[in-house]
Amino acid sequence: MMPAPTPSPARRPSAAAAPQDDADDRQLIVRVCRHELSAFETLYRRYHPRLARFLHRMLRPEHLIEEVLNDTLLVVWNQADRFNGQSKVSTWIFAIAYRKALKAIDRHDEPMPSSADEDDQPVADHAERPEERMSLAQARVAISAALRTLSPDQRAAVELTYFQGFSYPEIAQIVDCPTDTVKTRMFHARKRLRAVFAGQLDDWL
C-alpha cells in the first residue's frame, strides 16, 4: 500500500541548467562570439561530461562519441552568433548534439530499434523470475540494457528527462518535435522500462 503523497518538493537533477548556469553560459557565448578561446575552453569543459554521457546513450560505437562531441562543440565555436537567446544555451547545444548523433547513427548504419517495434523486443528475463531480486549493480545493468533497446528518439527523451534534467518543452526544442510527441515517447519508454522491472523495484523504493 502506498502512503499518501508528500506533495513534491520535487527534485531538480544536478545536471539541469539552473538560471545562474544559463546566465554564465550566455556570458561565455558572448565571448565565444568574440573569438575568445579561453571562454570556449570553459564552455567546452563545462559541457564535455554532459555531452559525453548523452552521446554514450545515443551512440553505440565508443569511437563515435568523441568525434560527435567535438563536432558538436565545433559548431558552437563556429556559429555561436547563431544562438539567438530564445532558449537556454544548454538546450541549443544539446539540439546540435542530438542532430549530430542522429546523423552519425545514419552514417554508420547502426541497427537501431525503431519507435514502432520496441514494445515487441525482449529485453531481460528478470520479470519472469520475480523470486530473484536484482542487486543494485544488476539493476543498473538491466536498466542500461533496457535503454539500449529503445529507439534513439525514446532514448533521447529518457536521458534528457531523467538524467539531464530538461523539461518537456525544452526536449521538444532539442529534438525539434511537438511537446505531445515528447510525452508520448516518454510514455512508451516508461512502459518498456516497467516491463523490464516488473516486481523488481520494491527493494529500491
Added chain:
Amino acid sequence: MSGQIVHLEPDPHAAVQQLLPWYLTGRLEAAEAAQVDLHLASCAECRAELETERAWQLLQPGETAQVDVEDGWAKMRSQVAAAPRPRTADAAPAGGRRFGGRRAGTSAGPALPGFFGRAPARAWAAPGLLSVALACTIAWTLRPQPTVGDYHALSAAPVDGATAVVRFRPDATEQQIRRGLNAAGARLVDGPTVTDAYVVRVPRDRYTQALAALRREPGVALVEALETASPP
C-alpha cells in the same frame, strides 16, 4: 499529422501520468505541478507510478563514455587553430537556423520572432533575452573584415559617423522605419543580421540624441550603442 501524437488531455489521469517524469525532476510549470499534486492525492496508481519513476532515476546507469576531456580539448584546440572561423552566412545551418525553425514555419534566421512558434511575444518580452544575440551581433559586426569595406558603400553617411544596432518591431511599417531613421539622421549600413537587427550610422556629434530619437520611435524595439557617446 504525426501518428505519434496522442492527445490524452481529456483524461486527467492519463494526462497526469504523462507528466510524472517531469513532476519528479521538478521541471513542470507551477500550474501543471499543482494539477499533478491534486490528482496524486486521490490516485493510488499514480502514486505508485511516481515511486517507480523515482527508483528509475536512482538507478540511473552510472557508466559514461570513456572519453577524456583533456584529449578532446587538445584535439579541439588544434582543430580550431588550424581552421579559420567561417562567416555565418557561409556556414552550415546546423547550429542555429534549423533550431526550432521547422516548427516556427520559417526557413531562415532573420525571422526569429517566430522562433519557437508558440509564444513569440513572450520570448521577446523576457528581460535580457536579446542580450546574448545582440552582443554576438555586435561582436560579429565589429570583427575585422578586410574584404567588406566596399560593401559599406551602400551608406552615404559621413565616414566619421558612429554606429549603433537597431531592431525594429515585427509589425513596424516601412513608413515608421523611414520616419525613425530620418528623425535620428540615421542611415542603414548593414543587416539584417541573424537576429533581425540592423547596423545604422548616425552623426557622431549627435550620437546620444540620435539614439534617443530612435528609441522614441514606435516602430523601434531596441537600440544598442556600439560606440561611446562622447563626441570627438
